[in-house]
Amino acid sequence: MSTPTHFGGQQRQNVDVAIIGGGIVGLFTAFLLARSGRRVALFEQGEIWSEASAVNAGSLGVQNKLNPLVPYTLWSWEIWQKLATEFGIDAAVKRSGGYKIALTDEEAERLGHSAAEQARLGLTVEMLTRKQIEKQAPWLSAEVTAAAYSPDDGSASPTKMGPALAKAALACGVQIFSRTPVFDINPGPRVEINTSEGAYFASQLAITTGAWTQGVGAMLGATLPVELDVNMVTVTEPAAFTIGGLVSHARGILTLKQVANGSCLIGGGWQGVGTLEDRRKDIDHDQLVQNIRLALQVVPGLRRLNALRSWAGYEGVTPDSLPYIGHLGGQENIFVAACARGGFTLGPAMARLLSELISKGRTTLPIDIFDPARFEND
Template identity: 40%
Template sequence: MSYDIAIIGGGIMGCATALRLAEGGMHPIVLDQGDLGQGASGVNAGTLSLQIKRVQLMPYALRGHDLWAQMGDAVGFHKSGGYTLAFNAREAELLTERQTLKAEAGAPIEFVSNAQLRRAAPNLTQNVVAASYCAEDGYANSSLTGQYYRGRLQDAGIAYRTHSPVTAIDKTTAFELATPQGTVRAKRLLLAAGAWLKPVAAMLGVDLPVQARVNTVSVTERMPPLMSSVIGHATGLLTMKQKANGTVLIGGGWQGRGTPQDGRGTVASDTLRPNLALAQYAVPSLGSARVLRSWTGFEANVPDFYPLAGALPHVAGAYVLGCVRGGYTIGPYISRLMGDFILGQEPELPLFDPGRAYTKEPT
């Protein structure tokens, strides 16, 4: 069977783009080497904070945040508000500079006094020098990502194959993708494979300078109520939230070990300890909490840390979408833009030309 487009990658971006293309009348198929939403889309901390997004990506984050709110309970969306903290003068200066720029870019961020912070979050450390607040910040349950998009694809009648890694791509008049379940033929191709973009693009003779971060996330045992808002740090090295069941999720981009090609990454104790120590410093009561589990997830990026979103130069009919910092928040929206672009429509906001990231042309 032939499809209008084959999408390699069944995370948020692959699935959401497929939905947009189907709305526009195309017949897509989604292929994933594992299960839907089980890569970066399903193992991150689920934080939907505008305070930790890059200024230039704020318009995309704002619209992405709105889409998560529309998904609601199906993805465990919760708008809790969020505080970002500074513990010394240098951090306070950094916080003021960054959050002022983000507020100017449209994020509803305000600075709060210590008195306001104490009333709203009495379990925080007394050693806060400065703090910002965003009422729109919140989180979703990333473990529901795959379940949600599986249902959406099924409702839309969109074909998908799980545990179906693409092992080779041939391009003649159409794309022919070799998989364990047989060859998939499609007129067009979208690479949305996250941290696996580099080896997938190599099948087309394209060398993309994609690297992968190995972000660590931890979860504690159930605790009494400690925080009702998302908590972050001025450096970006801490994000925390307490779920309705009392567990506390702790992240902040501390790095584990491993590569996407080797499979799952591994937690590194030398980075896990300072991550947990910073969390305990921010909320001293966490000192009595047991950490039940820590895990890693791969986050792809290119050297300038901006997305790849657009046509893949030198390969007619091929597109790429990935390397989006804050991809969990922005993913549903930039996927809509990508779908519109493939459908030949003018995207609401500009995409990010993948051609800038090439290290060499395909042979």
Template identity: 25%
Template sequence: MPGPHVVPVHGDPDLPREVDVVVIGGGIIGASTALELAEGGLRVALCEKGGIGKEQSSRNWGWVRISRRDPREVPLMAEALRIWSGLDQRIGRDTGYRRAGILFTCATDLQYAQHEQWNRNLEGYQLDSRMLSQREFKDMFPGADMPLKGALYTAADGRAEPQKAAPAIAEAARDRGAHVLTECAVRGIETSGGAVSGVVTERGPIACKAVVLAGGAWSSLFAGNLGIDFPQLKVMNSVLRTKPLEGGPEQAIWHGDFAVRRRQDGGYTIASGHENIVDIVPKSFRYAWSFLPAFRKEWRSLSFRFGWRYFDEARIPNRWAMDEPSPFEYNRVLDPVPNRKLSDRALAAARRAFPVFAKAEIAQRWAGYIDVTPDAVPVISAIDQVPGFFMASGFSGHGFGIGPAAGRLMADLVTGRTPLVDPAAFRFNRFSDGSKIELISGF
């Protein structure tokens, strides 16, 4: 079965003629933005070219973490932890959220010192996060066989179910009056006097005064058709899930060789702790200079490959008219073939560390495309070139956990409310205003 099974969301049959805001993209970022706007009393249309949550929002690890994030994301993620804690009650649906804690293991004294230094970013947030000694780690996991110096343990972190969360949030947005439109690609934006006046979808036009692009890995292509250059590439991560397994760790654990997270169904999501694949595509050359510092820093964790993906993307037009089918109508869901070698290697490492995983049976594999920016920090911003156009994309593998707060911040920017946090770090024009673009946390 390709891709994980996502809770289905049935789209509305009728297209609204006019709304206040159109949100493009039905992942957790778009759904959260739609929910926040609808709760604020705005008329909203959430337009998704495929199904709600069918791409990376359902294919990620399901971690809800503040630990080891880029420091620029920490204030927003602190708000996300607060939102997640009451989200299920607020929306009346199950996202699978649980505050279970996350550990980042330290194999060397240097790693221990780096994690200890990072943890100072949480000073003042009153969050339960501390360094564990080697002995404390062994006491927490008495059956583990891992030669470690210790670990960063953030009990305030948690987990949720990617296959449930975005659909639950989208349905809650619909409860509050939002239109949820699936298999309804937005071909482009219409303007009047240079400002947003509507969108054209494959099913017809919708008049509006603001548009939020939350298109994940598709955002650069969409923006490019408007003449807006968004430096974004894709990194592929492969995942497997196991059948229910008793006796495994309750906390999510990151190690250099594997990452594990207990699932609501009793199984585990397992992936490599650091290995990802980068397909060389035409945009790899276009954005090579922008991403060079990041690739230099992350080269040990990235496997570059040249294959059919290059030719698949070379055939995608960079420009199209709104009276003809767009590229988004020819590829409803990005569903890459997982790399079995990477996930098998991760499972083998997990079995060495935790003997209980020797009994683990693989239930399914999948892969997903992480949309990354040169500094691995998202864009949550107005786009000055087109008044009324906003972007919430480029979450670089960190989007699931921060999604509810990113949606609230995006809604603040659209409505002109006081922002949830200072949005300066997420501004779009940092890529063109001479700002130093620096990768801190990695993809």
């Protein structure tokens, strides 16, 4: 529990670690730190688990990550697979395997190169012949000229993960302040965090604010450029056939999977419309049609299904598409972990790295390439 103190007539709270942002990175970090005995307070401007972590497509993709992220993705997968047994968190994690597909000769060549490089980095992945594709994945279209298969692709349920993770965090004593935006931060040995509900003090502060990280970094004078993606996802009615794995595309423009009730989820980073300022997350119908057409081209069986709903959500992207993980603005006690592409897959690894950095000052895997200061002089 936090220690309330009184200052200038106002109640102030002291905690060991304050965390800003209640998505997968913030909540998981809060859980890990509280579990190891830290007093943790988490501030969320809206409801916890209501932004990217809640509305994503649930793909736990290893093949669709940038090469430098492969070791981190594999590590994250290990954590995902232990969630239920080690932490009692049931997120319907499924290691279904996955097919990264190509539709043209050029894409097939690109796929071959990337599969070879990913295998070199430790990923279990093999290129399938056309015959093997027909045998293993007859639901893929004859237009699929090549596919790389990895048994390590899979999925989890964002709708299960959120409540289960929040419950686990609360059970460890994390104080969660929903509808409590942080609007100002004063660094120092005890960081002052000014929120809509008053000021709080913490020995350490973690910023896990996803797409909002540029603005939160600016509160500390840090340069953390973030581009906004407004990703769209579509869900169909349940299918009578089975898609046996996660489907991704050599050019990163499609993700497709079937979830437990038989519905298919279609995504791939096609862009909707909106900004952080106007808070809109609207569907762009031209983009959506292209997304669906591509899905039908790859899995023709989808033609028989009605689309039930499409939605969009914010994803923050850095200029080099690698996340920010590390100390912020030269402050020893302020940290950031945000903006991983495919951050649902990578969330547990990011939280583990961040919690290690906060509690031990070092990390299991190196984080130099994620240095938050790397764009300071651009």
